[in-house]
Amino acid sequence: xxxxxxxxxxxxxxxxNVSDAERDSRKAMNASQVWRxxxxxxxxxxxxxxxxxxxxxxxxxxxxxxxxxSMLETDEDGYxxxxxxxxxxxxxxxxxxGEVVETGDDAQLFDEGDLVTAEVTDYCGRCNMxxxxxxxxxxxxxxLGFTIPGAFxxxxxxxxxxxxxxxxxxxxxxxxxxVLRAAATIEPSTITYHGLFARAEGILPGDYHVYHGAGPIxxxxxxxxxxxxxxxxxxxxxxxxxxxxxxxxxxxxxYNPIDRDPVATILSLTDGEGADVHVETAGAxxxxxxxxxxxxxxxxxVVHISNxxxxxxxxxxxxxxxxxxxxxxxxxxxxxxxxxxxxxxxxGQLDTRPIITSTFELSNADDAIRRAAERVDxxxxxxx
Numbered sequence: 335x336x337x338x339x340x341x342x343x344x345x346x347x348x349x350x351n352v353s354d355a356e357r358d359s360r361k362a363m364n365a366s367q368v369w370r371x372x373x374x375x376x377x378x379x380x381x382x383x384x385x386x387x388x389x390x391x392x393x394x395x396x397x398x399x400x401x402x403x404s405m406l407e408t409d410e411d412g413y414x415x416x417x418x419x420x421x422x423x424x425x426x427x428x429x430x431x432g433e434v435v436e437t438g439d440d441a442q443l444f445d446e447g448d449l450v451t452a453e454v455t456d457y458c459g460r461c462n463m464x465x466x467x468x469x470x471x472x473x474x475x476x477x478l479g480f481t482i483p484g485a486f487x488x489x490x491x492x493x494x495x496x497x498x499x500x501x502x503x504x505x506x507x508x509x510x511x512x513v514l515r516a517a518a519t520i521e522p523s524t525i526t527y528h529g530l531f532a533r534a535e536g537i538l539p540g541d542y543h544v545y546h547g548a549g550p551i552x553x554x555x556x557x558x559x560x561x562x563x564x565x566x567x568x569x570x571x572x573x574x575x576x577x578x579x580x581x582x583x584x585x586x587x588x589y590n591p592i593d594r595d596p597v598a599t600i601l602s603l604t605d606g607e608g609a610d611v612h613v614e615t616a617g618a619x620x621x622x623x624x625x626x627x628x629x630x631x632x633x634x635x636v637v638h639i640s641n642x643x644x645x646x647x648x649x650x651x652x653x654x655x656x657x658x659x660x661x662x663x664x665x666x667x668x669x670x671x672x673x674x675x676x677x678x679x680x681x682g683q684l685d686t687r688p689i690i691t692s693t694f695e696l697s698n699a700d701d702a703i704r705r706a707a708e709r710v711d712x713x714x715x716x717x718x
Contacts, residue, residue, distance in 0.1 A: 337379045338486035338699035338716075340405050341423035342369040342414060361481050365405070365420035370412045372405055372422075374700040379425070382483065382491040383436075389444050389494050390436035391452070394511070395518035396485045397429035398706040398714040400549065401641065406703055417641060419480050427486030427716070428454045428479035431500060431517030441494045449510060451517045453496040454478050455667045470667035486699050488718055498672045502680040512687070516679065518715060519554060519686040524671045526555030526613065529637040529663030530562070532671060537611055537635055539563030544600055544609040546626065547616025548576045548588065550713045551639060553689045555613055556585060558675075561683040564611075568603055570596050570625075571616075575691075575710040583688055591621070600629040608656075612636045619646035627652040634658040689713045 344360065346352045350367035362368035384390040404416040405426060414420075431451040434444045444450065457464050457472035464472050476482045484490060500517040507513045530537055543559040545552045548571035556567050570591040571577050580588040589599055600609055608631035616622050617640035626636055627649045634656060653660060666672070678684040689712035694702035696718045706714040 335379060335381045335488035336376060336696050337425045337483075337488070338374060338427065338696070338703075339377050339379075339423050340372060340374055340426045342372040344368060345370040347413070359421065361419060361421040363419055364417055365414050366409075366417040367413070369414045369420060369422060370408075372408065372414050374406060374703060376697060376699055379487070381489050384438040384441070384491045386438040386440040387493055387495070388438045388491045389434045389441055389450070389497060390489055390491050391430075391432040391450060391497075392435045392489055393430050393432040393485050393487060393718045394514040395431055396427045396716045396718065397518050397522065397550075398702050398716065399429055399522065400551070400706075402426055402479075402703055403707045404641070407707060419477060421481040424479070424481070425483040425487050425490075426479045427484040428477070429518055429521040430485035430490070431514040431520070432490075435489070438494070443494045444497060444499070449500050449513060449517070450497045451500055451520045451672075452478065452492045452498065453667055453672060454480075454521065455665055456482070456493050456496060457667065467668065470665045486696070486716060488696070498676060500676060502676060506680050506682055515690070515715070516685070516687050519689060519713060520672065520675055520679070521666070522551055522713070523554040523558055523684065523686055524666035524675050525551055525639060526615070527558050527675050528666040528669065528671050529613065529639050529661065530555075530558065530611070532669040533661045533663040534611075534635040534637050534659070536633070540565040541610035542604050542607070542631065543567045543611040543613065544629070545569040545613050545615055546622040547571060547614070547618070547640065548573075548580050549615065549709065550689065552613070552615035553580060553583065553712050554686050555615060555639070556580065557583065557684055557686055557689075558678075559611070561678050566603065568600060568609070573710055576712065579689065579691060579712040591625070596625040597628045600625075604631070607631050608634065610634055614638045615640050617642045619644065622646075623648065630656040630658045632656055636660045638662050686713075690715055693717050
């Protein structure tokens with residue numbers, strides 16, 4: 335089968351203390367400190383056979399994530415920008431939807447022909463973190479497309495506990511092709527849903543939401559905020575193309591932070607109160623956090639989602655003075671996030687298909703990654 339494989343040179347920086355576990359597993363906990371001179375290639379691999387607790391999915395659509403792009407981009411020394419978990423070489427890709435074509439001997443949740451999408455983090459269920467309910471922080475985790483083979487391939491084997499049925503979307507979208515196309519955008523939609531409603535506390539209908547960054551995660555998040563009853567959704571994004579995508583989605587308050595003062599704009603649109611909810615989805619933290627801190631509503635929630643390459647200076651007194659909270663959010667595991675997002679889509683409250691702006695065939699998957707790296711699209715899909 336055809337697959338898109340990422341590979342790089344294992345060459346830890348001299349100042350990085352490689353653990354024994356990293357060295358033995360070749361799974362870097364901070365890829366930007368270890369993997370150097372990356373390359374992508376479309377290659378033939380054997381079709382996987384599902385383990386007893388897995389299902390084999392024929393992938394139909396897979397989305398390109400910013401993390402996929404950051405595995406290709408490098409600093410001046412050739413080290414990848416991606417700063418989390420990564421084992422190479424590996425088939426990358428983790429935002430996908432497809433059809434179950436085979437089930438393992440002990441798999442009980444799905445049958446051949448079922449339409450599914452999947453979570454990313456495979457958790458053990460036995461470690462201390464899992465036993466406390468923090469499966470997203472499993473001590474023995476693996477991740478589809480990062481440490482185990484992912485979805486930029488004709489087939490992917492997935493633990494059945496990670497899969498979710500999307501057949502309920504048929505009434506909303508009509509054809510199975512449209513169902514799977516829409517379902518490939520579920521994973522990025524769950525990222526912000528998790529941040530807003532599983533991590534942050536006290537976000538209420540009628541709150542003013544501001545998105546700092548309207549790339550794919552920001553755009554899907556804006557849709558989630560609207561579906562959840564935000565009083566208004568405001569966004570700042572320097573890309574002309576992405577601002578246009580946001581406007582086509584029906585968002586009126588979308589601005590270029592370079593041309594228009596974000597703080598003054600937020601205060602004007604909120605009658606001087608500031609925003610109740612700030613979502614950082616840009617990663618440009620040295621620019622976004624000063625804006626956030628000068629536009630906090632009383633009791634505001636700040637949700638940090640982007641995988642920033644540096645740390646901002648934090649004005650703690652402003653959070654203290656406004657009674658504001660800053661929540662870090664990563665992933666989407668647990669809390670029934672996936673089925674709830676699927677319900678919103680099935681009810682017609684959340685339609686992310688307009689975010690899809692480019693589609694590539696699997697044979698050109700490396701071009702899809704490079705296209706996403708230009709940061710002008712909403713969501714780039716690979717059709718298989």
